Amino acid sequence: MTDFINNVLIPGAAGGATAGLFALAFVVMYRTTGVLNFAHGQLVMLMPLGVLVVSDLWGLPVVLGLVVAVLVLAAVVLMEERVAIRPFVQSGHAMPWILSTLGFSVVLAELMAIPYRAQPVRFPWGISAKAHDLGGIQVSWAEIAIVVAFILLVAALTIFDRRTTTGLRLRAVAQDKDGAAAIGISPGAASRLSALIAGGIAAITGLLIVSTQLVSPELGLTFLFNGFVAAAVGGLDSLHGVIAGGFIVGIVGQTAATYMGGNYVQIAMFSVLLVVYLTRPHGLFGRASVRAV
Amino acid sequence: MSAALVVENLGVRYGGVTALRDVSLSVDEGQILTVLGANGAGKTSMLRGISGLVSSTGTVTHHGRTLGRLDAAARARAGLGHVLEGRHVFPDLTVRENLHLGSLLSPKPAEGVERALALLPELEEMAGRKAGRLSGGQQQMLAIARAISGSPSVLLLDEPTNGLAPMLVQRTIDVIGAIQELGVAVLLVEQRVEVAQALGSEVLVLQRGEVVGTAHGTDDDLEDRIHTAYLA
Ligand SMILES: Nc1ncnc2c1ncn2[C@@H]1O[C@H](COP(=O)(O)OP(=O)(O)OP(=O)(O)O)[C@@H](O)[C@H]1O
Ligand SMILES: [Mg+2]
Numbered sequence: 191m192t193d194f195i196n197n198v199l200i201p202g203a204a205g206g207a208t209a210g211l212f213a214l215a216f217v218v219m220y221r222t223t224g225v226l227n228f229a230h231g232q233l234v235m236l237m238p239l240g241v242l243v244v245s246d247l248w249g250l251p252v253v254l255g256l257v258v259a260v261l262v263l264a265a266v267v268l269m270e271e272r273v274a275i276r277p278f279v280q281s282g283h284a285m286p287w288i289l290s291t292l293g294f295s296v297v298l299a300e301l302m303a304i305p306y307r308a309q310p311v312r313f314p315w316g317i318s319a320k321a322h323d324l325g326g327i328q329v330s331w332a333e334i335a336i337v338v339a340f341i342l343l344v345a346a347l348t349i350f351d352r353r354t355t356t357g358l359r360l361r362a363v364a365q366d367k368d369g370a371a372a373i374g375i376s377p378g379a380a381s382r383l384s385a386l387i388a389g390g391i392a393a394i395t396g397l398l399i400v401s402t403q404l405v406s407p408e409l410g411l412t413f414l415f416n417g418f419v420a421a422a423v424g425g426l427d428s429l430h431g432v433i434a435g436g437f438i439v440g441i442v443g444q445t446a447a448t449y450m451g452g453n454y455v456q457i458a459m460f461s462v463l464l465v466v467y468l469t470r471p472h473g474l475f476g477r478a479s480v481r482a483v
Numbered sequence: 484m485s486a487a488l489v490v491e492n493l494g495v496r497y498g499g500v501t502a503l504r505d506v507s508l509s510v511d512e513g514q515i516l517t518v519l520g521a522n523g524a525g526k527t528s529m530l531r532g533i534s535g536l537v538s539s540t541g542t543v544t545h546h547g548r549t550l551g552r553l554d555a556a557a558r559a560r561a562g563l564g565h566v567l568e569g570r571h572v573f574p575d576l577t578v579r580e581n582l583h584l585g586s587l588l589s590p591k592p593a594e595g596v597e598r599a600l601a602l603l604p605e606l607e608e609m610a611g612r613k614a615g616r617l618s619g620g621q622q623q624m625l626a627i628a629r630a631i632s633g634s635p636s637v638l639l640l641d642e643p644t645n646g647l648a649p650m651l652v653q654r655t656i657d658v659i660g661a662i663q664e665l666g667v668a669v670l671l672v673e674q675r676v677e678v679a680q681a682l683g684s685e686v687l688v689l690q691r692g693e694v695v696g697t698a699h700g701t702d703d704d705l706e707d708r709i710h711t712a713y714l715a
Contacts, residue, residue: 355587362573362584368536369571373633374559374588477575 192326197448198441204333205416206440207340211395212417213424213432214344215388221364221427222377222384223279225287226418229270229295231409232302233389236263237396238313238405243305245315252315260393267389268382270294276381302407310404319401332401339398340436343391348429360384364427365477412456416443419463425476434474438462485546487512487668488533488563488637492541495528495692502528503539503692510637510668515659517671517679517700520689521713526672527568529689530639533670534558534565545637560588564635564667568642570626574615578606581614581629588633599632602661620651627658637668644678656681676709688712 212230219227227233240259245252274294278287319332351357363370363380371377403409420439424431439462446458466473488510495503503525510516520526532539535555543550550558559565573581582596589595600607603624609617614625623643630638640659644652656678663669663682673679679686679700686698686705690712698705 355583358576358580358584361576365573365575366571368555368567369573371536371555372534372559372565372567372571373585373629374556375584376554376556378554379556 196326196328198444200327200329200333202441202444203337203437204440205443206420206437207336208395208399208413208436209416209420209439209443210340210432210436211336211343211391211398212413213420213435214340214347214429215391215395216417216421217424217426217429217432218347218384218388218391219275219381220421222360222380223275225275225278225291227270227275227388228288228291228414229274229298230388230392230417231411231414232295232298232407233263233267233270233392234396234399234413235302235405235407235409236266236298237393238316238400239302239305239407241315241397242311242313242405246311247305263389263393264386266298267385267392271382271385275385276378279377279381299407306405308407310406313400313405316401317398330401332398335401336398339394341433343394344430344433347387351429356383415456416459419459419466422463422466422473425473427477428473428475431473431475485512486510486544487546488670489544490533490541491544493529493532493543494540495525495532495537496540497528497537501692503532505541506689506692506694507541508670508687508694510670512636512668513663513666515663515669515671515682515684516687517673517682517684518687518689519673519676519679519709519712521674524689525692526689527641528692530565530568530641530670530672534563534639536565536567559633559635562588562634562636564630564633564638566626566630566638566640566643568645570619570622572614572617572622572625572629575613577611577613578617578625579610581625582606582632585629586632588635590634592632595632595634598634598665599628602631602658603628620647623647623651623655624658627655627662631662631665635667637670638662640669640671642672642674644673644675652678653681676706680705 215230216226219225237259240262241252241255244250244255244258274290278290317332317335319330321328321330351361359375360380363375363377367377416439420432420435423438424435442458442462443455446454486509491507493503493506506529508516518526528537531537533543535553535558545561545563582599586592586595606625606628614622617625627643644655647655659669659671659682683700686700687694688696688709695712698708
């Protein structure tokens with residue numbers, strides 16, 4: 191049992207929270223715009239990279255690094271929304287936004303490679319990934335932090351969604367764009383706000399995953415893919431669905447890694463995606479069909 | 484009386500298809516103008532052009548102000564209400580939440596909701612239900628109430644009686660009459676001649692994207708003239 195907890199449950203939960211954080215950002219953006227942001231991996235890395243540049247390269251205080259990185263991230267996210275996302279909202283075709291967000295991610299990655307000449311760098315201020323022994327159970331602060339942050343973030347956004355007028359407006363846009371425009375809710379404002387929220391999720395995700403990841407302008411496709419699978423499982427337009435989606439992806443992936451070997455993780459993920467496509471194209475909690483993507 | 488809505492030479496095209504050409508009309512405060520036309524005549528395109536949901540040529544003037552390049556949300560905020568074809572209520576939000584969102588266009592939202600519920604009190608008992616769970620007729624009433632809760636000065640109504648049972652058609656006609664009495668300028672689009680007759684409104688006949696005639700809801704030969712236009 192302890193073996194199962196140590197080898198599957200704990201790393202699975204941490205991996206699931208990571209996938210869930212990516213999924214959360216996808217859902218936030220997708221439900222108001224119909225666009226999946228393929229540049230999200232770069233946005234995630236922008237925060238730790240910004241802190242490194244200011245504090246490691248320029249030798250300024252870390253707090254200042256955080257402030258600068260947040261401002262840069264917000265500016266980049268708004269720029270992406272304007273040039274690569276909004277023009278394609280409701281175009282009814284996936285190809286244009288796939289290319290525009292992918293293109294944006296390539297440009298961003300090239301710019302982000304400049305400070306460290308594309309070399310991956312360790313982030314020295316991350317939460318410790320050292321395992322502690324709690325009565326036979328091995329767990330690190332980094333694992334606890336990412337799981338707790340993920341659950342709190344979903345809870346906070348769900349409350350925002352249901353209890354605030356702004357949240358209600360975003361849900362209205364997600365459910366009916368013409369109906370929302372007809373009562374004065376601007377689709378542009380909704381997509382800008384969604385982009386900023388997704389940027390905030392990226393910032394938190396970035397600072398958490400650098401406990402176990404080197405900072406680099408290329409955050410592998412697996413993060414995006416696992417995040418997408420988690421979003422598809424939960425429902426592409428369901429915020430709370432990402433809890434189920436994230437942890438299913440994490441546990442299934444870790445089970446495959448532990449009992450079959452690392453090579454089987456992505457095969458397992460792809461199988462999960464196929465099962466969702468075939469049995470519940472709207473995901474567990476969603477309305478939007480993944481087949482539309 | 485001053486004109487609340489003036490439309491001049493409105494045109495709407497979808498790629499190469501011209502859906503509407505050179506339509507001009509004007510609606511005064513507290514007046515109903517009904518545009519009658521068959522399937523595909525361009526009624527929806529006309530309303531969507533006016534409210535900014537599709538791009539159009541020509542000019543739309545609202546209480547003397549040219550709306551120009553304002554998008555749909557900005558036109559709604561300026562006081563142009565639009566009850567869309569197909570209702571477009573927010574299915575996962577409750578009736579109350581749908582009305583609340585609509586009322587935010589109102590200078591005093593609480594009063595906006597009150598006015599809407601005074602007009603359609605039957606919605607009160609469904610306040611906590613999700614809009615997606617309502618019947619088609621109830622959704623239509625909600626769509627009208629949501630628009631009214633925003634206190635529009637002009638209301639565009641796209642075939643509000645479509646698909647409704649005869650009793651609800653009469654109810655809708657009464658509600659439109661009551662909206663007129665609030666002083667709202669109503670531009671109604673319909674296929675059913677009897678709605679224009681019951682309201683006794685001015686009538687424009689739209690055919691293949693163009694206005695082909697004017698009439699009045701009280702004209703004896705209205706039905707014949709419309710049917711000739713529909714069959715043409
Ligand atoms: N989005 C669109 N793209 C291309 N053509 C369209 C589009 N919407 C409408 N049309 C075409 O424009 C013309 C007018 O359509 P519109 O929907 O305005 O008519 P309508 O009078 O509202 O019809 P109905 O009574 O069926 O609602 C039709 O020929 C229709 O096929
Ligand atoms: Mg129509």
